Amino acid sequence: MGVRSFFDRIEPHFVKGGRYERYFPMYEMVESFLFTPKTVTTAAPHARSYVDMKRIMTYVVIATIPCIIMGLYNVGLQANTALADFPATGWRAALIEFFGIGFNPQNPLANFLHGLLYFLPIYITTLVVGGIWEVLFATVRRHEVNEGFLVTSMLYALIMPATTPLWQVALGISFGVVIGKEVFGGTGKNFLNPALTGRAFLYFAYPAQMSGDAIWVPVDGFTGATALAVTAADGVQALAAEGLTWTSSFIGTIPGSIGETSTLACLIGLAFLLVTRIANFRLVLGCLGGMIGFSLLLNLIGSDSNPMFAMPWYWHLVVGGYAFGLVFMVTEPVSASHTNVGRYIYGALIGVMVVMIRVINPAFPEGMMLAILFGNVFAPLIDHFVVQANIKRRARRNV
Numbered sequence: 001m002g003v004r005s006f007f008d009r010i011e012p013h014f015v016k017g018g019r020y021e022r023y024f025p026m027y028e029m030v031e032s033f034l035f036t037p038k039t040v041t042t043a044a045p046h047a048r049s050y051v052d053m054k055r056i057m058t059y060v061v062i063a064t065i066p067c068i069i070m071g072l073y074n075v076g077l078q079a080n081t082a083l084a085d086f087p088a089t090g091w092r093a094a095l096i097e098f099f100g101i102g103f104n105p106q107n108p109l110a111n112f113l114h115g116l117l118y119f120l121p122i123y124i125t126t127l128v129v130g131g132i133w134e135v136l137f138a139t140v141r142r143h144e145v146n147e148g149f150l151v152t153s154m155l156y157a158l159i160m161p162a163t164t165p166l167w168q169v170a171l172g173i174s175f176g177v178v179i180g181k182e183v184f185g186g187t188g189k190n191f192l193n194p195a196l197t198g199r200a201f202l203y204f205a206y207p208a209q210m211s212g213d214a215i216w217v218p219v220d221g222f223t224g225a226t227a228l229a230v231t232a233a234d235g236v237q238a239l240a241a242e243g244l245t246w247t248s249s250f251i252g253t254i255p256g257s258i259g260e261t262s263t264l265a266c267l268i269g270l271a272f273l274l275v276t277r278i279a280n281f282r283l284v285l286g287c288l289g290g291m292i293g294f295s296l297l298l299n300l301i302g303s304d305s306n307p308m309f310a311m312p313w314y315w316h317l318v319v320g321g322y323a324f325g326l327v328f329m330v331t332e333p334v335s336a337s338h339t340n341v342g343r344y345i346y347g348a349l350i351g352v353m354v355v356m357i358r359v360i361n362p363a364f365p366e367g368m369m370l371a372i373l374f375g376n377v378f379a380p381l382i383d384h385f386v387v388q389a390n391i392k393r394r395a396r397r398n399v
Contacts, residue, residue: 059278060151060328063269067158067324068119070252070262075118075162076111078217078255080104092117118162118218119258122169126153129170133177137186148187152177155328156195158259159321159369161210162218168206172198192376193335196369203369217255226255227319228358228365235307236315249318259324266323279331282340286347287330291316294352298359308359316355325354325368335376342379342386349382350375 012018080103088096088103095117096103101110134149156173176198181190203210227244239245244254252262259265273279295313303309316322330336330350337346350371357367364370 056278057148057151059273059276061154063272063278064154064158064259064328066265066268067259067262068154069112070265071158071259072115072119073108073111074115074252074254074256074261075218075258076114076116077105077253079114079118079162080111082217115162115258119157121166122160122162122164122258123153123157125166125169126157126173130156130173130177133174133182137182141186143186146187149177152181152194156198159195159199159257159324161257164202164210168202168209171205172202174198175201188334191335191380192373193329193332196329196373200369200373226365227315231311231315231319232308232358232365236311246315246318249315254319257321260321263318263323266327270327273327273331279327280333280336280343282343283331283336283347284326286344286349287326287351288347289344290348290351290353291322291355292351293348294355295359298355306359308365311359316358320358320366321368322354325350325372329368329372330375335379337379337382337386339383339386342382345382345386346375346379349378 083103084105092114093103096110096114101113103114104110130149130153134146138144138146153173156176157169160169160172176194176196179201180192180194180197181187184190227239227242227249230238230242230244248254249261250263252265254261270279270284274281274284292313295311295316298309299312301309330347337343353371353374354367357370358365361367
């Protein structure tokens with residue numbers, strides 16, 4: 001008996017009136033993961049598309065693969081490089097030594113496997129804890145478990161520092177799923193990005209643990225600084241002294257969160273999302289235009305007391321979480337603006353805000369996370385004014 005036949009045979013027990021009706025969301029979740037949906041539109045005049053929710057979410061996860069690969073390599077590279085001056089301790093070091101992998105930063109495989117030992121616990125914790133909340137809400141509300149959590153869990157894990165304690169990982173994803181999404185009705189009804197909501201909660205709840213220099217390189221005793229922290233203190237010219245070049249920042253071999261460091265990997269993912277039309281190009285152009293325009297304005301104004309005023313736009317692009325946020329957060333369709341004109345405005349607002357936060361607010365040199373959440377809050381208002389302007393324009397035509 002095949003797997004499809006098995007699911008067809010047990011389905012009557014889970015549908016309405018069946019013995020296990022209450023657990024239909026769990027049955028549907030497993031079935032939907034293994035097979036394409038049964039319900040499809042076959043006749044006019046209904047709108048039809050080959051892209052269902054599962055395919056959209058699958059495409060987004062596929063787009064993150066370059067960031068995952070580069071993130072694992074970079075975490076291992078940073079750790080193995082730091083271990084040249086610090087002793088290797090902990091269960092990861094014991095495991096690496098047991099299998100004879102070694103800590104050579106010149107060995108790509110050693111870097112990748114070392115990074116994997118940091119990423120897997122974070123991702124598994126995110127998947128298990130967040131999945132429990134998803135299934136719990138789906139069971140209580142008697143609706144299907146949406147595939148959107150697969151994207152949320154992956155993005156959340158990629159924006160976490162490699163040294164984040166697992167209990168904080170669980171707490172953050174719980175806040176993101178419950179407060180950022182489920183209290184508003186679940187996938188499609190949330191106005192905040194759940195992954196960023198969970199990350200923001202951890203940042204403000206545990207600022208010492210989530211913003212310290214040492215968290216970006218997972219080695220006990222190591223202290224260093226991100227490119228944004230160096231620039232905020234001493235200007236762009238100080239990056240070279242720290243061994244941080246534009247090329248290394250673009251490729252992603254610099255300290256940072258697991259999946260955010262490589263602009264190259266993010267752009268590969270963006271190309272895939274644009275070709276498959278999962279991402280809307282208006283959001284991307286708006287965010288790039290806002291960032292470039294406002295950074296050029298600040299360059300023109302200048303400041304003797306704040307070196308961040310002189311930071312060129314092409315450095316804003318490759319440092320921090322700008323590229324990752326642009327590709328996977330700004331283009332997120334649920335929490336973004338839904339009108340075409342509104343998408344340009346929404347993207348531009350985020351682009352301006354991220355530069356403003358980075359440059360003018362010395363206490364928070366990153367900025368992309370708060371800028372996107374700020375944009376999420378204003379997205380419905382932007383759409384409202386765009387629609388009202390369109391209504392007034394049409395009304396004037398008919399006068």
